[in-house]
Amino acid sequence: MARKKLNIGLIGYGFMGRAHSNAYAQVNKFFDLGYEPVLKAACARKEDKLKPFAENWGWESMESDWRKLIARDDIDVVDISVPNNLHRDIAVAAAQAGKMILCEKPLAMNAAEGLEMTEAVEKAGVANMVWFNYRRVPAISLAKQLIDEGRLGRIFHYRAKYLQDWTINENVPLGGQTLWRLDIDAAGSGVTGDLLAHSIDTAIWLIGGVDKVCGMTETFVKERELQDQPGVRMPVGIDDACAFLAKFKNGALSTFESTRYARGRKNQNTFEVNGEHGSLYFDLEDAHQLQYYDNRLDSHVHGWQTILVTDFEHPYMNKYWVPGCTIGYEHTFINALADFIKGLDTGVPVRPNFRDALETQRVCDAALKSAKTEKWEKVQG
Amino acid sequence: MARKKLNIGLIGYGFMGRAHSNAYAQVNKFFDLGYEPVLKAACARKEDKLKPFAENWGWESMESDWRKLIARDDIDVVDISVPNNLHRDIAVAAAQAGKMILCEKPLAMNAAEGLEMTEAVEKAGVANMVWFNYRRVPAISLAKQLIDEGRLGRIFHYRAKYLQDWTINENVPLGGQTLWRLDIDAAGSGVTGDLLAHSIDTAIWLIGGVDKVCGMTETFVKERELQDQPGVRMPVGIDDACAFLAKFKNGALSTFESTRYARGRKNQNTFEVNGEHGSLYFDLEDAHQLQYYDNRLDSHVHGWQTILVTDFEHPYMNKYWVPGCTIGYEHTFINALADFIKGLDTGVPVRPNFRDALETQRVCDAALKSAKTEKWEKVQG
């Protein structure tokens, strides 16, 4: 098949820059698509850091100013993989320049910024996606499919956790290239934007919108050294942990919790949905499994089925290897990219787009506000 | 060893009446104690129901009025195994009569009643215990031991769930002998008193007192038929589900959730504690296991250890069979009773006593109040 070229301009060379670069290089190996991403240009201020990155992943050129990248005619898609405090300006400018945009999550520092961005892409009419990659974990996509098949019936409960433990040590510094997620000015929030945004995106996708929330946050380590300035200590402004109660528009009761202080939990992103006819459970630490309880089976064989999501019948899996063979973290980005391109192929835009991510941002904002007001807060929008 | 007799008067012949009767019959088979419970008298209003129960379990006599039971000189201990709305009157009267009291949980309809009861037993100076039997699941006792050994360090998080699914069917009736737990007048509350009380008791025992809470409740099925009056329907007054956020006095953040609408969860009473040096996880559906994460092991072998709590080194287990052999639900009552008697033997009273249970009741009350006020509520006392 003759594929059209899709020229990518990537801003950022960190962890997400790597994951996205890999996706661009790999997507056509596994998916049959109308477009072929070209790793056209990588952009970052620090050229010495950018260069080995660009060489390693095969980026054809480099830019040190994102405005120049956006100005280039040979760029079709701008990929925003920088800290959250830069998302808004880049996205708005890229939209105005008519570029398609792939933006890392969370969409923005807050919903106000997110709204600006959303209006910008919608006004410009450019294709846009937010990298909530976990929707494309095959097991989570399968959960969506089972719900859409009507297997759960009325939903009573949803509970989500996203637990990690890597900041318990108070000697972990803050800021800089790799630890900007601990810097309130760069990240906008702590676990809420970083982790709960994933949980919320998944929840809304699976069972619909959130009506109101009531939350609490905590910062366990109050002060940390700056990564880039050894010896200089700074107050920690982010939420180390956040938990909130939620009522969904469909009447479901829900709890959400995230922390980086859950000793022994490395990347435990879980959800459970309880419906009238069945339930689902997922844990990212066992990403290739989906647990399903089907109450309509004979009553003496009821049980939680551990579906090994590696069969050809399962979402995405027929693109890769054979039943029983797992894919890994990086493939969620490949899958997301494939879906983005499929959206271009078919004219049915991919989700989650900026507007979807704005909805998630609004839940984050409401949770954080609620933690301050100590009251329930309605989700805006 | 010459054991002293401990004459028991049991009020109630339901599910708990069975569990307690079994404990009285079995405790001396497994534990070496200074007292031997004697199944002296069983008491209930409906003689036709009481009789087969009493015969089956070997109760020596019957009473139809609890006041008469309390008045009997040959009764040392009054066991309150009736619906919650009767706890207060019986307990106060029994205390005034100088009887020891074993009371089913929750202590009372609310904290006000609970306080009356607590003051009554304390004034009378009678031995008292509340049957929070799950403290005596060996794995939960082991959790307590590991925390007391200092294995977790500073506690950051506690999360508890108690999920069941038996009331989803709206044809389940309400009230009567077996379904009084769905009747607000008999039970005082729904899952909060029935299930969360267990979770709260365990939490306080393990990591200390709760400062404040913020909760929500829901009643999914609004009306049910009366068990005793087929065709007559009544509004459901209890909480079908309750979830709350909590801040502990030690600074730990916590979530609690309970429901009878979690399809596929039969008796899933879980907790997880996350501390600086380690974490613990327990699930009553795998009651013989405790999961422990020890961060002080070599970093490349870190992992959640599934401790099979059946060894002689484990709490209570050297009283029963051999390593690898489990005990069941009923043994938690035997263990609790053994501890009560040991308290008599040693003069160090068993816990949880009425005052402990009052503290739990106050957390329940605060959660329910908070669900109404839609605000955080301080735990009283």
Place this chain on the structure above:
Amino acid sequence: MARKKLNIGLIGYGFMGRAHSNAYAQVNKFFDLGYEPVLKAACARKEDKLKPFAENWGWESMESDWRKLIARDDIDVVDISVPNNLHRDIAVAAAQAGKMILCEKPLAMNAAEGLEMTEAVEKAGVANMVWFNYRRVPAISLAKQLIDEGRLGRIFHYRAKYLQDWTINENVPLGGQTLWRLDIDAAGSGVTGDLLAHSIDTAIWLIGGVDKVCGMTETFVKERELQDQPGVRMPVGIDDACAFLAKFKNGALSTFESTRYARGRKNQNTFEVNGEHGSLYFDLEDAHQLQYYDNRLDSHVHGWQTILVTDFEHPYMNKYWVPGCTIGYEHTFINALADFIKGLDTGVPVRPNFRDALETQRVCDAALKSAKTEKWEKVQG
């Protein structure tokens, strides 16, 4: 209900003596039966050991010579709970005296003895059962039920393990009251008779008879101190480990393995059956669960279902507590006893009887013989 008395004479006061005594005391509390066991007499040579045992469990009288016990008119049932080397003589004598017999497993020292015993009870026409208690684990009974319902179809594979680790320490002594299982003269074999006999009994019950086997054994610790004669060491004659391949009469291929040198496995008695339409998996260390794979479900939701075998629909469970509440090791004996009595009530004798146990014994013998001949051995009979 007016129950008839069933006078029990128990020979032996060890671990099994305790488990059986408990069953006699408890069975009528939970099961509605036509007979009520009476703990009539306990028998053992060492009176000083027997006395506290008899008192603790409520045995009405004591005997020091099993022949006298058998001679008593007031004994209906003889329960053989002594080391294996005594089974044959007692059983034959008891049968000749017209007593019903409940015999601990394995049936005998070897199949020759087992045949004598079987012919004796059949000739005498007395009720007989062998205490293969694990058949009465509710999850194993459920496995039987699912197979009988035709849910697996043609059976391809059966694999069984029974792993423990308590004899790795070479300082564990041998012989005496509690360690006779390590003494070849008392036990007849090591893990083969003690553990694999359970596995074989379950296998035959579930999928039918064994045609031929090929095995190997090992004795890892060659010499141990005598428990009763500190300082005296003796060669170890038993098999510490035994594994064998088996072909079943129905064409299924099978592996069996047992050892007391599997570090970390306390009582891991497992089996897996693979059939055309489905599979089953069980592990005694999670005794309340049965795993079931049903290939006839929709192909995208296939998965191993973990059936929590605590519902009223499950074997035996409606006799005890409520869904979600487990029973323990001791209840397998109560269940077996209830089934024995039900056999008396209904006239349909309980299984496994002596003849069933003889079949298991023959598989054990063939496996042990094969380990010596280093060839496949046909199962006799």
Place this chain on the structure above:
Amino acid sequence: MARKKLNIGLIGYGFMGRAHSNAYAQVNKFFDLGYEPVLKAACARKEDKLKPFAENWGWESMESDWRKLIARDDIDVVDISVPNNLHRDIAVAAAQAGKMILCEKPLAMNAAEGLEMTEAVEKAGVANMVWFNYRRVPAISLAKQLIDEGRLGRIFHYRAKYLQDWTINENVPLGGQTLWRLDIDAAGSGVTGDLLAHSIDTAIWLIGGVDKVCGMTETFVKERELQDQPGVRMPVGIDDACAFLAKFKNGALSTFESTRYARGRKNQNTFEVNGEHGSLYFDLEDAHQLQYYDNRLDSHVHGWQTILVTDFEHPYMNKYWVPGCTIGYEHTFINALADFIKGLDTGVPVRPNFRDALETQRVCDAALKSAKTEKWEKVQG
């Protein structure tokens, strides 16, 4: 870093051809190595099938005759990814031509062929590796590390299974491009060479050589249609299932079993090692986990630790993403290739080489022979 080019010539375009192609394309993205594989030429007889494959994966040129490929001066490495019956001729010719060789497993149709191949590469002095990719599952590499650290002590037992279920349906045809593994002439054996070879390679790597074996095999479906000739049926010559007992040179007892008739097991490659001080358990269906039991921990916290093998401390994982993020099936090939290149960089040749694979082949041969002779067979060599 200036990397040297390593020109690859790949023979075969099937499932393994894809997995290897991916490894060549990806290895330098993640590993810092002295060589860079160049996808120089892909070779297969059917040009129409080869072309899209070569284009998709970026092979620079194509060959239809493997002898021509070997004759090319611009090929450094010959990768043998064709059915087993072609391994020997290609490998011997490639060795004689002085090419490095990467050969898919099993090494050969039988040990005789394997010996020829091994002698050829050793005589030629060319670098050689067999793609036993599962050694490079991080959790299996970690198992090796823990054993090498002395954590298990004396080894008593090893048990391995490799279970699948994809040939139960008797309508699955045989032969042709994708089903040659069911054709005895192309594959040499069934599950023994395909699956047990993996299990044996892992076992030998972890605990050392096998002394003797005793096995059985079965072919459940006796006849299948030819994939390439619909309507034509042929007797099935392969072993559908194979199980064998083994005694290792170090005295350990072992069982091995493999089948494609274990309903519900998709790729369940498991092993358990029981040692004096600890045990290990692995299941490829949960490839990111290693279970470890450490008997030297305090006795009341003993338990099977589930090590989530995704930390920077774990083998290979610091090359990829961050803790908690898994890699998939394909990465085992990337890891293996990286180790091969590292062998070139350092001069310490990678393992398993042809001689290692020959040892595995000899165990396979002994097991198959034993199934025919119905006796124990010594492993040759």
